[in-house]
Amino acid sequence: MEGRDAHLNPFASLTMTPPFLILALLYPYLLAREPGLISDKLLKIVRCPDCVARVPAGADARAWGSLTMEHTGDGYALGCAGCGRRYPYNPKEGYLSLMPQGAEFATGGEFAHTSDYVAHQHEFEAALDYRHISQPLLGAGVRNVTLRRLLQLRANDAALEIGCGNGKFAYWNRRRVNHMVGIDPAPLFAAEAINAVDLARADARALPFATASFSAVFSLDVMEHLTTADVVQMFKEIRRVLKPGGRAMIYSNTRERSLLQPLISGSRVVGKGLERVGLADFRRDRLRKSDHVKDVATFDQLRAVIAESGLQLERVIYWNGVFQSLTENVIAKLGEAVLTKAQARARRKAALQAAVAHQHNEFGDNFGEAAHAHPLEPEHDAAAELARREAKRQIARGGLYRAGLQGLTRVMLLDLVFFGRMRTGPFFILLRAE
Numbered sequence: 001m002e003g004r005d006a007h008l009n010p011f012a013s014l015t016m017t018p019p020f021l022i023l024a025l026l027y028p029y030l031l032a033r034e035p036g037l038i039s040d041k042l043l044k045i046v047r048c049p050d051c052v053a054r055v056p057a058g059a060d061a062r063a064w065g066s067l068t069m070e071h072t073g074d075g076y077a078l079g080c081a082g083c084g085r086r087y088p089y090n091p092k093e094g095y096l097s098l099m100p101q102g103a104e105f106a107t108g109g110e111f112a113h114t115s116d117y118v119a120h121q122h123e124f125e126a127a128l129d130y131r132h133i134s135q136p137l138l139g140a141g142v143r144n145v146t147l148r149r150l151l152q153l154r155a156n157d158a159a160l161e162i163g164c165g166n167g168k169f170a171y172w173n174r175r176r177v178n179h180m181v182g183i184d185p186a187p188l189f190a191a192e193a194i195n196a197v198d199l200a201r202a203d204a205r206a207l208p209f210a211t212a213s214f215s216a217v218f219s220l221d222v223m224e225h226l227t228t229a230d231v232v233q234m235f236k237e238i239r240r241v242l243k244p245g246g247r248a249m250i251y252s253n254t255r256e257r258s259l260l261q262p263l264i265s266g267s268r269v270v271g272k273g274l275e276r277v278g279l280a281d282f283r284r285d286r287l288r289k290s291d292h293v294k295d296v297a298t299f300d301q302l303r304a305v306i307a308e309s310g311l312q313l314e315r316v317i318y319w320n321g322v323f324q325s326l327t328e329n330v331i332a333k334l335g336e337a338v339l340t341k342a343q344a345r346a347r348r349k350a351a352l353q354a355a356v357a358h359q360h361n362e363f364g365d366n367f368g369e370a371a372h373a374h375p376l377e378p379e380h381d382a383a384a385e386l387a388r389r390e391a392k393r394q395i396a397r398g399g400l401y402r403a404g405l406q407g408l409t410r411v412m413l414l415d416l417v418f419f420g421r422m423r424t425g426p427f428f429i430l431l432r433a434e
């Protein structure tokens, strides 16, 4: 039982005692069941990100930078046979941490740019409600439907999501493939994703995986955060980890404007008007978009980047957000406002009743004055937060609320049906590694 397996298996020392023999036999089952543990499938393909792209002539490219699970004083680490670097692994976190350290990633280098998501991850996390995975609805629903349409995930696929955020797309599609892996440099992974998907903290520019490890790669809302040099490096890395014939789906934006911009802007103007009179709140939307670089500014520049990476461009679907803008800027915001107002009313009523009950006990029948003596201002943000949470509960339960949002998602999909060939900024592309 000792030797190679002992290094791969963090619990191998337990198998030395006979009562644990049964546990050892059940190990693959336990590994699959135990929340937060990484799988053997992932351990087989992970490589040292500092070594994997620098394979010396004559060396075995697939084995270069191999990592071995080792016991350390206070836990576990993956050790690189090539450079000797150790990547600490905490089973309680449930994901691997395989960030590159190479000179080009330090300040001043070619890849010096760091996304705000990475630099200020905790602010984004708090404000954007990152740690929970909801349903694929509205914008996320359109992305998920199109991801499936273009990538055609299959039961024997090994799939990688680059820049997975909280892991929602990897989580929603995990059952369609044989193995699902998600990586992000900011590990704001949701518990659902940690328990169901193999996750790693990693950099798109130095993927910590062996060459030809995946048959499908996807990446949504990531490319626009990177410089052109970074995007070239990311696409080269996608090509490297893809098996021959493997495919990749990217969703991102250039700076190109739609011919339908007046229609799209119209809904935005209406939305801004609603915000001015307190019927809409766009602060979360603004924070989400605050980190966009969009360095690859035109689709022609994107074509050049793709050609440089050696990937083939197979399909493009543009997203002219006419129905999207109407849905997100007007219909959904009005719905949000109605729910927030209802929530604020309920809070005010509950607070008033509590105040009345309290005063009633102390001062007899003098409750009218008592209620006046304890004016409780409804806090809009708290009400909005409660409304959001209540909406999420309703959506999770299904029913009318979810059906309504599914209907709006279908309305948004009309953009791709009607205007999918009309060139504009947002695009879905399907790439192939020959």
Ligand SMILES: [Zn+2]
Pocket: 048, 049, 050, 051, 052, 065, 080, 081, 082, 083, 084, 085
């Ligand atoms: Zn190494």
